[in-house]
Amino acid sequence: MPSHVIKKRRIRKVSTFKIAKQRNKYKNPNRQKEGINMRKNNPFISVVRKITLFMGILALTILTACANADSRTGTSSESDKEDETEQTINMDEKFAKLENEFDARIGIFAVDTETNQTVAYRPDERFAYTSTFKVLAAGILLKQNDIQELEKVITYTKDDLVTYSPVTKKHVDTGMTLLEISEAAIRKSDNTAGNLLLETLGGPEKFQNTLRKIGDDVTNAERYETELNEFKPGNTRDTSTPRAMAINLKKFALGDLLPDVKRKLLNEWMQGNATGDPLIRAGAPEGWKVADKSGAGTYGTRNDIAVVRPPDREPIVIAVMTRHDTEDAKFDDALVAKAAEITLNALK
Known part of the structure; x- marks a missing residue:
């Protein structure tokens, strides 16, 4: 038979009342009453009912507790996120007083990697980055090459030498x-050496592009040494901000951009910086180790960026950038040292 053909069957309808009447005919009314009394007086049934009631109440209690726990967990999670955010310590009054004392402009950004507290003063204002770029260029070079590849000898001529090249001028013949x-x-x-690093990376533009890839959308790199130190107010060439420089340094010196061996090497080079003694090191509390990179330029620009390691705790990353209002102004090491002292004491 085709599946779409359905035979109609005649169904005999029976009254439900009649069925019920027929069923009741066979029941003993007295036995029904006895059954009711048995259910009422049976202790086993009473216990089962009590247990069922108890289990229902218990389940309701557990569900309510779980709901409350979920609610508390959500609140705790939000609190944890808040704890992870930076908590800024306001030292504006002291920095403003320092600016007046030295007739200078100061930019500060420091982050305590243990507490996530920060100290910031003009953190997003542009300053010439000067020679501080060298530690970032070296960090990029370490990131892009194996240690064995960095054993490659680079040659250069006397014509490549620029002002203040105490090491490279001794190795013109050998590279x-x-x-x-x-x-x-x-x-x-x-x-x-700074210029050779830039050339190896592909020039200032490639250096800047690499910084963009690690999250720095602030730093502008255009020139080589020594022209990059020639700052002009309002011009963004070869400038950055204290916040950007500190965050970059943190990524290379403490973060996971470099494997342990390379990160340790970069920190050792900074620890041995011969030009940083009168700067952040001079402002650090006794016993705190400072690994830094300094720089200087026109308008009395004097900068220092560093990883500061207090005893028995996580490090502090700090960038101090300073300048004056006149092009031929002399820089102030003491200004950087005092700004660092205020900052590091606030994070003690």
Whole structure:
């Protein structure tokens, strides 16, 4: 038979009342009453009912408790997120007083990696980054190459030498490895070494592009040493901000951009910086170790960025950037040291 053909069957309808009447005919009314009395007086049934009632109340209690716990957990999670946010310590009054004392402009950003507390003063104002870029360039070079590849010798001529090149000027005939060039750029702030780093990375533009890839959308790199130190107010060439520089340094020196061996090497070079003694180091509390990179330029620009390691706790990353209002102004090491002192004491 085709599936779409359905035979109609005649169904005999029976009254439900009649069925019920027929069923009741066979029931004993007295037995029904006895059954009711048995259910009422049976202790086992009474216990089962009590247990069922208890289990129902218990289940309701558990569900209510779980709901409350979920609610509390949500609140705790939000609180944890709040704890993870930076808590800024306001030292504006002291920094403003320091600016007046030195007739200068100060930019500060520091973050305590243990407490996540920060100290900030003009953190997003632009300053010439000067030679502080060298530690970032070396960090990028370490990131992009194996240690063995950095043993490659780079040659250069006397014509490549620029002002203040105490290390590279001694090796014109032999050249230097990229590791040696990186160390010279950081420890001695050798300007020719800084230029060789930039050239190896593909120039200032490629240096800037790499910073963009790690999250820095602020720093503008355009020139080589020593022209990059020639700052003009309102011009963004070769400038950055204290916040951007501190965050960049934190990523390379403490973060996971570099594997342990390379990160340790970068920190050792900074720890041995020969130009930083009168700067952040001078303002750090006794016993605190400072690994830094300094820089100087026109308009009395004097900068220092550092990883500061107090005893028995996580480090502090700090960027101090300063300048004056006249192009031929001399820089002030003491200004940087005092700004660092205020900052680090606030984070003690």
